[in-house]
Amino acid sequence: MIDLRKRVFSMYGKNKNLKKIDIVKHFELEGFKRSTIYNIIKRYENGLPIEDCPRSGRPPYFDRKKLKRLQHAAANRIGVNQRKLATKFGVTQPAIHYNLKKLGLKYYKRQKAPKYTTKRLQQIPKKCGNIRRQLTTKHTFIIVDDEKYFSFSNDDMPQNTGFYSFDKEHVPDNVKYKTKEKYSKKVLVWLSLSAKGISKPFIGTAKGPAINSNVYIKECLSKLLVFIETYHSHDDYIFWPDLATSHYANETTQWLIQHQIKFIPKQVNPPKVPKARPIEDFWSILANKVYEGGWEATTELQLKQRIRKKIKEVDMKVVSNMMNTIRTKLRKIENSGPFAIL
Incomplete structure (x- = not known):
């Protein structure tokens, strides 16, 4: 997305004679949506930078690295539950529940089966x-x-x-x-x-x-x-x-x-x-x-x-x-x- 914004900003800024519709059609031929290009042009006109601005609110505790650790700690392991994981990661049980769901991990009950040599x-x-x-x-x-x-x-x-x-x-x-x-x-x-x-x-x-x-x-x-x-x-x-x-x-x-x-x-x-x-x-x-x-x-x-x-x-x-x-x-x-x- 950042690379696309750079290209649209560059074309719109350097070619003042180009109409918006011309820029939109140019990028549509590359497979981008019309609404996406119009939004980037509007961003340029409003004086916003190419990069996203810092957002308000509390940053998430589980970044990509911690999500990967959570997945490794929970996936395909016996004896794991949300309370134990909450203690291990220093968060609440609902936070573990939310992030397990975010990862697509579901809890399944083990099936009984004969023991085979x-x-x-x-x-x-x-x-x-x-x-x-x-x-x-x-x-x-x-x-x-x-x-x-x-x-x-x-x-x-x-x-x-x-x-x-x-x-x-x-x-x-x-x-x-x-x-x-x-x-x-x-x-x-x-x-x-x-x-x-x-x-x-x-x-x-x-x-x-x-x-x-x-x-x-x-x-x-x-x-x-x-x-x-x-x-x-x-x-x-x-x-x-x-x-x-x-x-x-x-x-x-x-x-x-x-x-x-x-x-x-x-x-x-x-x-x-x-x-x-x-x-x-x-x-x-x-x-x-x-x-x-x-x-x-x-x-x-x-x-x-x-x-x-x-x-x-x-x-x-x-x-x-x-x-x-x-x-x-x-x-x-x-x-x-x-x-x-x-």
Whole structure:
């Protein structure tokens, strides 16, 4: 801008015979705006210098050098907050907030993700690529299964953590306080699903055994077999279990082979890719429905009935859409690693 002013001042001062419009047209041909040139001519006529005059008001504390220091101190660093930065730079927290915004820096919450070793980060993309390219096609139905524990209370549900009130002191205790047992009662729920449907669930008892190979075969895989015969008897399908010990025990794999259920071999199954298996999202949907409105169970039977009822209420279109994204997610992991789908 200073160089442009020098040129306009020089042309207008040395060529008194030139009209303003001639000077404007000359610089317009160079790509400058008409209003900019007229403003510079007016500045010359008012006797103002080429350089900007000192401005009134308090000068900003953060000059370019300090802004660069602030950016270095804040960008892509863990454990940084505005109050700490305010103390470090000797300014107020609102000043830090303003200048971070000026720099275009935004605060993001860290996402939870599995912890991977270097070796696994190398293995996972290859295994996902094998599933996508060698074991499945775009016409293959992928069947997944999983287990989840449901407690009697809704303590862990984000939508049930707070409440509205005119006066916090006059709120019923069951609303004001989130009580929690040291050893809360839970029931185990297993089911399988595909783009076509949801299997009949296995719901254990509060004092029942954990899932081992015998329980898995008797209570879970028997229902999986019925599910496959009902929905996929004439389809190209593959069963994708997670890497739980009971899922790949010798008895389990022998049972699957005996009943001619095509499944992903253990050596090909990628570890720690929960977001690639949509059943994790299904559990979130189901839990939101079960504990909606702060619902809590008083008996085991009540909880089981509630779970069965809410499974039937899950929108199958949502499930189908989730299951149809598996191969897309596998491609992303294959190309960019497991963090690509988080």
